[in-house]
Amino acid sequence: MTAYVIKESNGTVINPAALGELDFFKKIYPDKVIEKVEPLTLSSKELAEQEQQEAKMWRNTELDRTDTLYLVDDYPDKDKLKTYRQELRNWPSTADFPDKKPTLGS
Amino acid sequence: MAVLGATNSTPPPTIPITVSQTWTPPLNGTAIIHCIGGGGGGSGFGNNGRGAGGGGGYSRKAVTISTSTNWTFVVGGGGNGNYNSSALAGGNTTATDGSSSLTANGGQGGQGSAGGTGGTASGGDVNNAGGAGGFDGGGGGSVGVYGTGDAGDGGASTSTYNMAGYYGGGASDAQSPFMGWSYGVLGGGGPRGRNYSGYSSVAASGLDGPLQGGFLSGGGGVFSASYNQQMAGGNGGIGGGGGSIRAAINNSIVGCGGSGGNGLIVVMYLTVT
Numbered sequence: 175m176t177a178y179v180i181k182e183s184n185g186t187v188i189n190p191a192a193l194g195e196l197d198f199f200k201k202i203y204p205d206k207v208i209e210k211v212e213p214l215t216l217s218s219k220e221l222a223e224q225e226q227q228e229a230k231m232w233r234n235t236e237l238d239r240t241d242t243l244y245l246v247d248d249y250p251d252k253d254k255l256k257t258y259r260q261e262l263r264n265w266p267s268t269a270d271f272p273d274k275k276p277t278l279g280s
Numbered sequence: 281m282a283v284l285g286a287t288n289s290t291p292p293p294t295i296p297i298t299v300s301q302t303w304t305p306p307l308n309g310t311a312i313i314h315c316i317g318g319g320g321g322g323s324g325f326g327n328n329g330r331g332a333g334g335g336g337g338y339s340r341k342a343v344t345i346s347t348s349t350n351w352t353f354v355v356g357g358g359g360n361g362n363y364n365s366s367a368l369a370g371g372n373t374t375a376t377d378g379s380s381s382l383t384a385n386g387g388q389g390g391q392g393s394a395g396g397t398g399g400t401a402s403g404g405d406v407n408n409a410g411g412a413g414g415f416d417g418g419g420g421g422s423v424g425v426y427g428t429g430d431a432g433d434g435g436a437s438t439s440t441y442n443m444a445g446y447y448g449g450g451a452s453d454a455q456s457p458f459m460g461w462s463y464g465v466l467g468g469g470g471p472r473g474r475n476y477s478g479y480s481s482v483a484a485s486g487l488d489g490p491l492q493g494g495f496l497s498g499g500g501g502v503f504s505a506s507y508n509q510q511m512a513g514g515n516g517g518i519g520g521g522g523g524s525i526r527a528a529i530n531n532s533i534v535g536c537g538g539s540g541g542n543g544l545i546v547v548m549y550l551t552v553t
Contacts, residue, residue: 175299177357177371190358190386191318192373193542194300202352214321214362214536224363 177211229272233262254279298542300354305345308553315339315404315455316338316423318356318370319540320396320413322499322513322522324363331538332513333500333521334387335357335398335410335421335429336370340464340466341548343380356386358540361522365392370521373543376549379540382418387413387421390524390537395421398429398521401438411450411498413521418471418512419449419519420498420538425466426453430500432472432521449473449498449514449523464548465474471493473501473514473523473538490514490523490538491521499523499538513538 178187178196179205191211191244192199199208216224225254243249270276292311292403297303305311308362316323324330335358351461356371369385382403387410389397395413398421411421411429419432430450463552473493490500492515500516513523515538 176355189354189356189372190369191359192300193355193357193371195296198300198302202354211357211368214360214368220363233380274478 179209179211181207181209183207226272230266232275233265237262253280288382289383292552294549295312295547297353297545298355299546303351303353304349305349305351305547306440307549307552308346309344310550311343311345312530312548312550313341313343313375313380314466314546314548315373315375315382315384315401316496316519317373317384317399317401317410317541318358318369318386319410319420319498319516319521320389320517321359321361321367321540322413322420322501323361323365323367323390323392323536324513324525324537330417330496330524330526331365331390331392331415332418332420332432332449332524332537333367333370333390333516334396334398334413335423335498335516335521336373336387336519336543337384337401337410337521337539338399338406338408338423338429339382339384339404340406341380341382341404342464348396349377351375353423353545356384356543357407358516359386359389361537361539363536364388365390367396367522367537370540372399373542373545375545376449384543386543387521387540390522395432395524396521410519410521413498413524414501415524417501417503417524417526419501419523420449420493420516420540422452422472422493422498423496424453424520425469425496429453431521432501448500449493449516449520452494452496454496464550466546466548468535470497470517472497473516474497492538493517493520493541496520501515501525502535515539516541517543518544
């Protein structure tokens with residue numbers, strides 16, 4: 175069900191979220207301003223910040239996941255793992271961050 | 281056993297109204313009109329937004345109703361949660377028939393410096409304000425049927441990594457089965473949403489999280505211990521405020537506060553003539 179904000183013409187809010195049909199509200203509030211309540215969204219700057227945070231989450235998870243593997247003495251291709259972990263650490267300060275993730279063995 | 285006010289073995293009807301409308305009573309008689317305002321939304325934690333939503337106000341009145349009259353019912357919606365401060369307020373719920381006019385205002389949305397205040401109420405035989413929302417990852421406020429609504433608990437301490445424990449949204453003071461016939465008494469209060477204090481390993485596994493508030497209760501809040509989480513505050517139950525989010529890392533956007541619960545009107549016939 176859609177929610178509408180009901181306002182006076184000067185912008186004073188009468189009801190911040192009334193649930194119902196637009197036609198009903200037009201009928202009972204004939205001289206009021208009626209606008210659909212829109213979901214709150216992030217600004218472009220906040221979206222970019224959130225994308226960076228999500229990338230850091232992924233990076234930290236990868237470091238956690240490979241941390242135990244790195245302790246295994248005879249883990250195969252350990253040099254590649256070491257390189258990968260260093261790339262993960264450096265990633266936030268590179269131009270590839272946050273769009274292009276490091277990959278193991280690259 | 282005879283039940284006071286019942287005219288036969290069938291209980292008088294209880295009618296929930298969830299959407300705004302012009303309502304014509306289907307039966308003549310006496311009834312209690314219950315109005316519950318929408319709960320305020322909870323805020324997330326970016327730019328210092330971390331207050332939970334306030335609970336909706338509550339108003340009830342005993343009235344004589346007739347099939348020849350019309351009521352105008354406006355049902356308030358729950359306020360949307362926000363990633364930052366200033367989550368949206370819940371909507372006002374009103375019931376009018378020309379001689380009676382009940383108002384249960386919506387709870388305030390969570391703010392950057394405090395939880396939202398509970399909605400006020402007027403025009404009824406009983407008018408109770410909703411409970412205030414908690415702060416710092418606290419829970420939403422509840423609707424108060426017998427008095428002012430229960431406030432949501434405050435969440436985490438301002439000390440980084442001091443975990444909040446299992447506090448949560450405000451608890452409903454209403455009891456008895458969900459909207460069962462109870463001679464005009466609104467019942468069925470649900471459990472409050474539990475606060476969630478999360479470590480990354482648990483959050484990543486998806487095993488736990490804040491709980492939604494039950495009927496008339498506030499949603500649980502979240503204390504996020506690290507970047508490794510994307511969480512959402514618990515939504516309020518009917519009229520309950522949404523839970524908020526507090527992150528250990530300042531100004532990180534870890535998720536969206538919970539939405540407030542929608543308001544409600546309940547017409548409980550006492551007698552049918």
